[in-house]
Amino acid sequence: MIKKKIILGFPENIVKKPIVYKLVKDFELEFNILRAEITPDIEGKMLIDIKGSKERIEQCLDFLKSEGVIISEASKDLIFYKDLCVNCGLCASVCIGKAFTLNSSSYEIELDKDKCILCGLCQDACPVKAIKLNI
Amino acid sequence: MFNPRNAYQNYSAATNSSDKIIYTYMGKLLPRFGNVTYCCAGQLNPLLNDPYYRTIGIGTRIFLGGTQGYVAWNGTQHNPQAERGPNGVPTGGAATLALIGDIKKMSTQFLRAATFFGYGITMFVGIGIPIPVIDEEMVEFLKISDRDIYTEIVDYSVQRRNKPVIEKISYEELRSGKIMLNNKEVPTGSISSYYKARQIAGLLKDWIEHGKFLLSNQVSPLPMDDTVNPLNIVNEEEL
Numbered sequence: 001m002i003k004k005k006i007i008l009g010f011p012e013n014i015v016k017k018p019i020v021y022k023l024v025k026d027f028e029l030e031f032n033i034l035r036a037e038i039t040p041d042i043e044g045k046m047l048i049d050i051k052g053s054k055e056r057i058e059q060c061l062d063f064l065k066s067e068g069v070i071i072s073e074a075s076k077d078l079i080f081y082k083d084l085c086v087n088c089g090l091c092a093s094v095c096i097g098k099a100f101t102l103n104s105s106s107y108e109i110e111l112d113k114d115k116c117i118l119c120g121l122c123q124d125a126c127p128v129k130a131i132k133l134n135i
Numbered sequence: 136m137f138n139p140r141n142a143y144q145n146y147s148a149a150t151n152s153s154d155k156i157i158y159t160y161m162g163k164l165l166p167r168f169g170n171v172t173y174c175c176a177g178q179l180n181p182l183l184n185d186p187y188y189r190t191i192g193i194g195t196r197i198f199l200g201g202t203q204g205y206v207a208w209n210g211t212q213h214n215p216q217a218e219r220g221p222n223g224v225p226t227g228g229a230a231t232l233a234l235i236g237d238i239k240k241m242s243t244q245f246l247r248a249a250t251f252f253g254y255g256i257t258m259f260v261g262i263g264i265p266i267p268v269i270d271e272e273m274v275e276f277l278k279i280s281d282r283d284i285y286t287e288i289v290d291y292s293v294q295r296r297n298k299p300v301i302e303k304i305s306y307e308e309l310r311s312g313k314i315m316l317n318n319k320e321v322p323t324g325s326i327s328s329y330y331k332a333r334q335i336a337g338l339l340k341d342w343i344e345h346g347k348f349l350l351s352n353q354v355s356p357l358p359m360d361d362t363v364n365p366l367n368i369v370n371e372e373e374l
Contacts, residue, residue: 086247086259086328090162092312093170093324102312107330124252125163127259127326 003051005034005114006061007077009070010044019067020046027060028052034117047074047118075113077134084130085109091122091131136200136238140210142262144182144230145286148173148309148323150301150316153292158253162326164291168301168316171288174326177281177306179336181264182230184277186223188215190266192353197234198263198339200246203348204236206264214363223276226285226303230357234262245335259328263335265343267350281306288316296365 010019015038023029029052036046050057061071078099087109091100099115100122102108123133149161150171157164162172177183185191195206210231217229238246245261268274286309288301301316308314309323342348 087330088259088326088328089312089324090172090326091324093172093322094163094165095322098322102324102329104312107328107333121163121165127162127249127251127257128247129250 001051002054002057003049004057005047005049005074007072007074007118008044008046008048008064009072010046011068011070012042014068015042015044017067019064019069020048022063023050023060027056027063029056029060035119074116074118077118078111078113078116079132079134080111081130081132084128086128088127090125090127094121094125096121136204136241137207137233137235138260139233140212140231141234141260142180142182142210142232142264143175143228144180144186145225145284146173146175146228147287147289147300148304149291150288150321151292152290152301155292157292158251159291160251160254160257161291162251162324163253168319168321171309171314171316171321171323172326173286173306173309173323175286175306176327176329176332177284177310178279179329179332181262181266182232183224183284184279185264185266185273186219186225186276188230188357188359189273189276190269190353191232191264192356194351194354195264196349196351197265198261198335198342198348199234199236200238200241200261201244202236202240202242204234206232206353207235208233209357209361210234212363213358213361215357215359216362220283220285222279222283224279224284227287232357234260245331259331261331261335263339265339265348265350281310296367 023031029050032049034047038044089102092102097115097117099112101110103110120133122131148171150168151157151164154166197204210233213231215230217225219225247259249257249259282305284306285303289298313320313322
């Protein structure tokens with residue numbers, strides 16, 4: 001069993017087509033939709049955690065691609081410029097996923113990307129622009 | 136660089152009871168008490184270690200932005216008559232300092248441009264003040280820790296000068312990263328970098344040990360009797 005956090009992009013022509021239910025029905029995958037939205041240019045975006053066997057996940061990703069879904073790795077969509085960071089703690093105070101935390105002995109900001117749900121609340125909370133989101 | 140208000144001796148923490156995100160000089164405040172921000176180094180704040188300004192005064196040599204600078208005067212909104220706890224430590228904003236130093240000798244490690252989105256521009260200024268242990272009373276003051284320092288959590292969604300106080304809280308709790316507010320766990324975050332505060336304290340100690348920084352006597356004490364005159368908005372009849 002492996003767990004993967006990915007972003008699914010649904011171009012305009014497939015936004016209305018039911019696709020994600022197949023992950024359960026045909027591929028027996030467990031999934032958790034962390035975030036989903038239709039952007040103003042009518043593109044669907046979904047941040048999703050999927051859990052299942054490696055083989056099943058690969059088959060499922062192939063299926064999604066064949067349906068026209070654009071797949072990207074979630075971890076690449078949050079960039080933390082550690083060299084700009086002053087280790088204040090404002091990002092941690094708005095981080096609902098608890099991905100940004102202040103280490104209680106070194107007092108440095110730490111980021112656990114696995115916990116990030118790409119909500120984007122941190123980006124404009126950072127006073128030194130050390131956080132960038134691409135979603 | 137002359138900076139007319141720095142090194143606040145304690146300051147209230149901020150939260151937001153409204154149902155919208157608000158952008159303040161205390162940072163981004165999430166709706167329905169979604170977070171709490173504060174801005175004080177607590178047990179490493181110089182003015183909390185010398186609460187009655189026995190050693191810190193006009194002319195005191197300090198660490199400022201990576202070089203040596205001086206306390207020029209009391210800062211704007213200097214309020215030494217603010218309420219104090221039994222240990223003499225103010226429980227909200229009190230003294231402030233006006234500081235001066237040569238910006239050309241400062242480093243971006245300790246002087247940084249910053250933005251509070253939706254509010255305005257500001258600056259992170261690294262400040263360190265040595266406190267000579269002149270007697271036993273000073274030892275008592277210097278022993279202070281985060282659990283002995285309290286501040287008030289204030290609701291910033293209320294648009295008036297005297298914003299409502301939600302509760303009193305210690306810096307030990309604030310620095311733990313989460314507190315209980317209205318039976319809900321709420322994340323906390325500091326604006327002042329405690330990491331930098333420790334770095335500055337270590338650097339200043341090193342300078343003093345190697346004779347690169349000489350302690351100075353104050354030229355004149357900071358005023359103890361100043362108060363801040365509030366600007367109350369009144370209508371014609373109340374005048």
